[in-house]
Amino acid sequence: MMKKILQYGLIISIGFPVLFLLMLSIGRRWPYPALFPLEMSFSNWEFLQQSDSKLFQAFFISLGISLSVAFIVTSIGFLISKFIAYSKQRNTFLVLAYIPYLLSPVIMAVIFQYYFIITGLAGSFFGVIIAQFLIAFPFGIIIYDNFWNSQLKSIEELSYTLGGTRIQTYRKVLLPLSKNAIMLCFFQVFLVSWFEYGLTNLIGSGKVRTLTVSVFNFVTEANIFYAALSCCLLILPPMLLLYINKRFIFFVEKTNQ
Amino acid sequence: MNPFLDIQGIYKKFGKDSILTDVNLHLKKNTVLSLLGSSGSGKTTLLKIIAGLETQDKGEILLYGKNINRQKPQQRNIVYLYQEALLFPHLDAFENVAFGLRLKKLKESVIKEKVDLMLKNLGMTNHASKMPSQLSGGQRQRISFGRAMVIEPELLLLDEPFGALDSSTRGKMQELFKSLAHAMQISALFVTHDLKEAIVMGDQIGKIKKGELLQYETKKDFFNDEHSEVHKEIDFWTNIKNN
Numbered sequence: 001m002m003k004k005i006l007q008y009g010l011i012i013s014i015g016f017p018v019l020f021l022l023m024l025s026i027g028r029r030w031p032y033p034a035l036f037p038l039e040m041s042f043s044n045w046e047f048l049q050q051s052d053s054k055l056f057q058a059f060f061i062s063l064g065i066s067l068s069v070a071f072i073v074t075s076i077g078f079l080i081s082k083f084i085a086y087s088k089q090r091n092t093f094l095v096l097a098y099i100p101y102l103l104s105p106v107i108m109a110v111i112f113q114y115y116f117i118i119t120g121l122a123g124s125f126f127g128v129i130i131a132q133f134l135i136a137f138p139f140g141i142i143i144y145d146n147f148w149n150s151q152l153k154s155i156e157e158l159s160y161t162l163g164g165t166r167i168q169t170y171r172k173v174l175l176p177l178s179k180n181a182i183m184l185c186f187f188q189v190f191l192v193s194w195f196e197y198g199l200t201n202l203i204g205s206g207k208v209r210t211l212t213v214s215v216f217n218f219v220t221e222a223n224i225f226y227a228a229l230s231c232c233l234l235i236l237p238p239m240l241l242l243y244i245n246k247r248f249i250f251f252v253e254k255t256n257q
Numbered sequence: 258m259n260p261f262l263d264i265q266g267i268y269k270k271f272g273k274d275s276i277l278t279d280v281n282l283h284l285k286k287n288t289v290l291s292l293l294g295s296s297g298s299g300k301t302t303l304l305k306i307i308a309g310l311e312t313q314d315k316g317e318i319l320l321y322g323k324n325i326n327r328q329k330p331q332q333r334n335i336v337y338l339y340q341e342a343l344l345f346p347h348l349d350a351f352e353n354v355a356f357g358l359r360l361k362k363l364k365e366s367v368i369k370e371k372v373d374l375m376l377k378n379l380g381m382t383n384h385a386s387k388m389p390s391q392l393s394g395g396q397r398q399r400i401s402f403g404r405a406m407v408i409e410p411e412l413l414l415l416d417e418p419f420g421a422l423d424s425s426t427r428g429k430m431q432e433l434f435k436s437l438a439h440a441m442q443i444s445a446l447f448v449t450h451d452l453k454e455a456i457v458m459g460d461q462i463g464k465i466k467k468g469e470l471l472q473y474e475t476k477k478d479f480f481n482d483e484h485s486e487v488h489k490e491i492d493f494w495t496n497i498k499n500n
Contacts, residue, residue: 154339157310160330161337162357162408172356176347 018235024228037225044229055214059233061125062194062211066237069132070190074182077140084141085148094145097138105135106198116203123205131203132196136189143188147181187241194237261286261444262307262412267316269302269468276302277468280316284412284461287442290472291449291459299468300448304414307446308337320411336405337414340421342397344389350400351376351385357408375403378437395426402434406441413438413445419454431457452490 025044027037048055084093100108112131113122121127155177159169175182197212204213211234218227260283267280276299284290294300305311307318309330318325325333344353354375358368376382379399389397398418405413418434419427431454438445447458455462462479463472473479480487 151341151343154341155343155345157330158337158339158343159356161308161310161333161335162404163331163334163360165331168360172360173345177345
């Protein structure tokens with residue numbers, strides 16, 4: 001009984017905000033004390049197609065930045081984290097990895113900004129990718145750190161003594177075993193990048209207009225209907241990732257056992 | 258005549274700690290040398306150096322009279338087996354045994370023939386399609402042996418392979434290993450801290466203590482050495498019997 005209550009509680013706590021956002025995104029004119037908006041139509045969604053709205057553009061810019069950052073951090077982090085995990089200076093490297101989060105990404109962005117301006121990277125798509133990489137990379141290292149352990153090292157060494165080259169060992173042993181860690185890192189870094197606002201706004205200098213930046217703009221303009229509309233776009237990829245994670249990865253793992 | 262494996266003057270330090278000091282060892286082809294040693298005696302480090310997974314500070318390793326110091330682990334054809342079976346969790350029993358053969362890119366028919374024969378010898382034919390998590394500790398260790406033996410290594414290094422098994426399974430595994438080692442003419446270094454297991458498994462016995470190794474030419478020499486602790490064991494059981 002308790003379990004069911006908790007399950008329903010969880011579904012409602014996730015489902016209600018999503019439904020509320022959807023309702024807001026199709027709403028118009030909501031004066032006090034009306035319980036619901038007075039008009040409901042998809043005219044707000046037509047706003048997505050208008051060339052001056054640039055919401056679609058913002059969506060694809062965000063997608064491009066987040067996928068790039070997630071891909072780069074996941075692949076480079078995999079190799080570097082292995083080196084760090086087996087290094088004698090592991091603890092020192094891990095303390096360094098926490099620094100961006102102790103200082104907060106926005107403060108890091110203020111520190112970076114000068115260098116991005118003199119290198120001409122400020123206000124550019126690649127500048128934002130590099131800035132987000134600098135923040136997300138330590139996060140990737142922290143995610144991977146627990147994955148590398150003495151047992152995995154022994155399995156790797158065993159593969160070598162069985163005749164496996166480094167490439168063969170990565171391809172046939174380490175990568176299949178690290179599938180979950182890789183997916184976890186990719187999803188987490190994607191989400192960090194996708195919802196990143198302060199650093200993106202500062203390094204992007206208002207020229208790189210991501211979806212998160214657009215949402216904040218609508219919020220500051222007190223345009224709740226357009227803010228809700230862009231929020232619907234904003235939660236779409238995370239929901240999709242959650243579905244892929246549950247439907248394919250978790251399910252495949254269970255059937256393999 | 259040169260011994261099959263000849264280890265000369267191996268030294269190893271980790272920081273300031275001396276792990277191995279002037280270790281000398283020789284092994285004839287198709288024989289098993291039991292290495293007795295307690296925890297921290299340096300036996301695992303010695304095996305890892307022979308396998309190429311660690312490098313010694315000083316000393317030579319000769320296989321068939323050829324120095325293999327500079328060879329990578331994958332070039333030595335020496336398999337190191339850990340106390341745990343360490344089966345690849347994403348592969349079933351058949352694929353675990355086939356692993357080394359697939360690395361060599363042998364024909365599928367040859368792989369199937371060799372793996373099927375190995376599984377038959379191990380008594381594991383009916384478990385070929387099971388994943389490691391579906392096997393018992395003893396079954397996992399059998400597959401681990403099969404995976405090592407099927408590639409016909411020059412030398413097998415076993416680091417307390419039965420240490421995690423219960424006494425009944427351990428006895429069965431000892432018998433299985435002895436019969437397989439004999440049938441397949443395997444040369445091996447068998448590390449254990451169990452005196453009885455060392456005597457049962459080895460054609461020869463060596464003892465490693467605080468990084469220094471003493472190799473006995475015959476089991477009789479080992480028995481006669483008052484420091485070998487065989488007499489302590491005999492006295493223990495005699496006292497039990499008399500009381």
